[in-house]
Amino acid sequence: MEYRCLLINCQPRSRRPSFLLYSLLLSQLLLIFVVNMNAKGNISGRISSIFGGEIRDNRIVKILIAIVLVIITTMMFPHPESIDYSYNIGAVWADKDLIAPFSFPVYKDLRQYEKEQLAAVRNVYPVFERRDVIAQQRLDSARMIIQSLRLAANKRLLWKKRHDSQDSLAFAEITHSLPFSLSPDEWMFLIQSSSRGAISGKTDTVLGEIPTSLSDIYHVGILDQADLKQPHSYFALRKGMMEEIIPFEKVYTLEDAVGVLSSRFSVANGNPPEHAIALKIIRAVLAPNFVYNQVEMNRAIQLAEENVPRTLGFVLEKEHVISKDDRITEEVKLKLDSFRKAKAERGSEYIEWRHWTGIFLHVTLIMSLFGLYVFLFRKKIFHDNGKLTLIALLILMEIGFAYLSLTLNLTVPTQYLIFVPAASMLFAIIFDSRVAFYGTVTIAFLIAGIRGNDYVIALTSLVPGALGAYSVRDIRNRTQIFRSLIFIFLGYAVAIVALSLEEFESFSAISTQLTFALANAVISPVLTYGLLIFFEHVFNVTTDLTLLELSDFNQPLLRQLSEKAPGTFHHSMTIGNLAEAAAEAIAANSILARVGGYYHDIGKMGKPEYFVENQTGVHSRHNRLKPRMSALIIQSHVKDGIELAREHELPEKIIDFIPQHHGTTLISFFYDKALKQAAKRPDKANVQEEDFRYPGPKPQTKETGIVMLADSVEASTRAITEMTPQKLEQSIDSMIKQRFSEGQLDECDLTLRDLTKIKEAFEKILLGIHHHRITYPEQAVEAPTVQPTNALETPSTGVVSAEQVKQARHGGQVETMETPPVPPPEPQPEIVDNPTSNTVESEGGEQDPPQADGVV
Numbered sequence: 001m002e003y004r005c006l007l008i009n010c011q012p013r014s015r016r017p018s019f020l021l022y023s024l025l026l027s028q029l030l031l032i033f034v035v036n037m038n039a040k041g042n043i044s045g046r047i048s049s050i051f052g053g054e055i056r057d058n059r060i061v062k063i064l065i066a067i068v069l070v071i072i073t074t075m076m077f078p079h080p081e082s083i084d085y086s087y088n089i090g091a092v093w094a095d096k097d098l099i100a101p102f103s104f105p106v107y108k109d110l111r112q113y114e115k116e117q118l119a120a121v122r123n124v125y126p127v128f129e130r131r132d133v134i135a136q137q138r139l140d141s142a143r144m145i146i147q148s149l150r151l152a153a154n155k156r157l158l159w160k161k162r163h164d165s166q167d168s169l170a171f172a173e174i175t176h177s178l179p180f181s182l183s184p185d186e187w188m189f190l191i192q193s194s195s196r197g198a199i200s201g202k203t204d205t206v207l208g209e210i211p212t213s214l215s216d217i218y219h220v221g222i223l224d225q226a227d228l229k230q231p232h233s234y235f236a237l238r239k240g241m242m243e244e245i246i247p248f249e250k251v252y253t254l255e256d257a258v259g260v261l262s263s264r265f266s267v268a269n270g271n272p273p274e275h276a277i278a279l280k281i282i283r284a285v286l287a288p289n290f291v292y293n294q295v296e297m298n299r300a301i302q303l304a305e306e307n308v309p310r311t312l313g314f315v316l317e318k319e320h321v322i323s324k325d326d327r328i329t330e331e332v333k334l335k336l337d338s339f340r341k342a343k344a345e346r347g348s349e350y351i352e353w354r355h356w357t358g359i360f361l362h363v364t365l366i367m368s369l370f371g372l373y374v375f376l377f378r379k380k381i382f383h384d385n386g387k388l389t390l391i392a393l394l395i396l397m398e399i400g401f402a403y404l405s406l407t408l409n410l411t412v413p414t415q416y417l418i419f420v421p422a423a424s425m426l427f428a429i430i431f432d433s434r435v436a437f438y439g440t441v442t443i444a445f446l447i448a449g450i451r452g453n454d455y456v457i458a459l460t461s462l463v464p465g466a467l468g469a470y471s472v473r474d475i476r477n478r479t480q481i482f483r484s485l486i487f488i489f490l491g492y493a494v495a496i497v498a499l500s501l502e503e504f505e506s507f508s509a510i511s512t513q514l515t516f517a518l519a520n521a522v523i524s525p526v527l528t529y530g531l532l533i534f535f536e537h538v539f540n541v542t543t544d545l546t547l548l549e550l551s552d553f554n555q556p557l558l559r560q561l562s563e564k565a566p567g568t569f570h571h572s573m574t575i576g577n578l579a580e581a582a583a584e585a586i587a588a589n590s591i592l593a594r595v596g597g598y599y600h601d602i603g604k605m606g607k608p609e610y611f612v613e614n615q616t617g618v619h620s621r622h623n624r625l626k627p628r629m630s631a632l633i634i635q636s637h638v639k640d641g642i643e644l645a646r647e648h649e650l651p652e653k654i655i656d657f658i659p660q661h662h663g664t665t666l667i668s669f670f671y672d673k674a675l676k677q678a679a680k681r682p683d684k685a686n687v688q689e690e691d692f693r694y695p696g697p698k699p700q701t702k703e704t705g706i707v708m709l710a711d712s713v714e715a716s717t718r719a720i721t722e723m724t725p726q727k728l729e730q731s732i733d734s735m736i737k738q739r740f741s742e743g744q745l746d747e748c749d750l751t752l753r754d755l756t757k758i759k760e761a762f763e764k765i766l767l768g769i770h771h772h773r774i775t776y777p778e779q780a781v782e783a784p785t786v787q788p789t790n791a792l793e794t795p796s797t798g799v800v801s802a803e804q805v806k807q808a809r810h811g812g813q814v815e816t817m818e819t820p821p822v823p824p825p826e827p828q829p830e831i832v833d834n835p836t837s838n839t840v841e842s843e844g845g846e847q848d849p850p851q852a853d854g855v856v
Helices: 019-038 061-077 110-123 132-162 164-177 186-193 204-219 255-266 270-287 294-307 331-345 348-377 385-407 420-430 433-451 453-473 478-502 507-538 546-549 556-563 566-585 589-599 625-648 669-678 702-717 723-743 754-768 802-809
Strands: 104-107 129-131 232-240 242-247 288-293 311-315 319-323
Touching: 061 348, 061 385, 061 546, 104 331, 110 294, 129 294, 132 186, 132 204, 132 270, 186 270, 204 255, 204 270, 242 723, 255 270, 319 331, 348 433, 385 420, 385 433, 420 433, 420 453, 420 478, 420 507, 433 453, 453 478, 453 507, 478 507, 546 589, 556 566, 556 589, 566 589, 566 702, 566 754, 589 702, 625 669, 702 723, 702 754, 723 754
Parallel strands: 129 232
Antiparallel strands: 104 311, 129 288, 232 242
């Protein structure tokens, strides 16, 4: 399957020093560490300023991340040892006619050239050197041994006759100087021969023939085969400046020479002792005189390799190389390869400079498109350098896979082991499906560029990557990641089959590609699963999977909340359901809104008895406190909640709900009470409104804004005495308008249309909660009414009369109304979340209007 490459052909780049690459990777890892540590607050003092700004949103850090990413990616591209065309044997030349702009040699194919060199080396004859000095030395040694044997026999014979110890010592000295030993029979034979005076007879004849026979053998030559590693039919014999090629069968080996001499002496003399003595002399002196010369052999091999021609010919300037639409033959391909090499050699520095500049701009262009999308449509990601670093790491991971698939230079389709779907799924899980799609497109273009602008790999990576992101867009548990296996393989299969059929690929080639695609489909989910856990812990990333795990009621914090503050727990569950429904209505993150609602009031666990939903008696602890102290206690549950959340390592997204769902609202009940007390003692009290407001910040996201509205609406609607759909709608509408008019929603992205949809979602949920129930006969008897004694005492029925509501709204004066009463003002749920009391006893015995949260 071949497609034309726009810039370079798909050739592995040459190896370059990797020091710079390792340095860049190290700097990237250090940057990740610093950003992550700052995000978690583990650096002493939470490093607040580097390069003149916050690390999390520092522009210099953003630029550094971009530069490191672009440079490392650029270094992964192939080396500029290519021409501006793509070609393979059998393909059609799709470009214009190619005319040689200069003359250049046509080089042989590298593998063919290496084969010819190997053949030339095999044809080099082993080099031997004739050394006549060795033959002469061995002949002299043979004569000396024979002379020593004669002398020893004579000395032995004299000792027997004269019994002179000097003769015995001389005999012993001579025998010790011999290179071999004789048996008693052999000595006896020599001594007897000497005593009979036959030493010059038959025996002398055999011993005398030894030098002559050795001379004949050495004249032919004895070959040293100890260092001969490869069998040959001929060898080169050198003597001085002369060299002669001789067949191996025309010379003797050491064993051959011994065998020839042994046969000659056995035929000449049948006396076994005499024959044995002759063989011992021969074996002692015989040595090769044709010696293997390794130095000259290496020189001959080198010369043979150099004599193999590297080129096949020349292409002259202005010579036609190939025409448009011509089929590329083996000969034409060699010319194109040679042209590429010659072009690089003629201007390698200039070409390389242009090449890397082009690649740098190429990579920058692709990265810029993705960066522009993030800047325009995902500002939260753009302003978080930790998330930008995470994106850079995912891109570099895929770039690394592409680089390995190219440099391994295997014959199998390793390009289908570039695990693009893994990065796509991680993008979708950590961020969202749109970021995943744009990230997949970016990665597909980059790996296509690394592999020589290969359109095939770009398409076959984009399709399964997009399907992989689609398969996890609404993930609800971690095992769902493995469901993507089917989608990934389906994407690869469709793309591979379509492009293979277009290019007339064989069935076996398609099967091989599908096998590697299946391996990718199996490995990608496993890789995603492991890396997701790593990124969640290292980068403190909060995914929907993390949120779903936090929504489990068996989580330690939720379990403690249900045990220590059951009323707050029930209230939080209701808020979570309201927030989830509203978030779904406006396409916000419903899981985040629900989980944020679950944890928004965990700070009340510290002092649960100061919040009415957790009170079991009829007396409130606030009766004994001044308004300012009560407000401080109410405000403290925000700070306590944040500390508790950080202690249990809740994600920052969830911690944001704790202060932001209150915003900067006023704790109106205690503020009004403080004003009344100050009015009675103007000389002793100075009430500041800021002391009775929550510190904020105001909601910064749609989800925190939704939880604020849900918290306010839920408390106000429970204060309605006679629930009807009309009263419920009026109460919800009034509370949302109040929060909007107070400016509490100014810093989040909620629009008026969103507020309308949120109101409708709240109505559906709250109507279900407050629906009418059947009155059974035994419930028809009216229960006695229990009058509360103060603002935080709750009647056992939990019902507030309309008369009490009107009295509370008009400063204790009851007015009659012909029309249905307007729902009471929104109670502040931060103080009390079950509004069941409508009057408060002031110090002077007056009835103060119940303006505090959860009091009405």
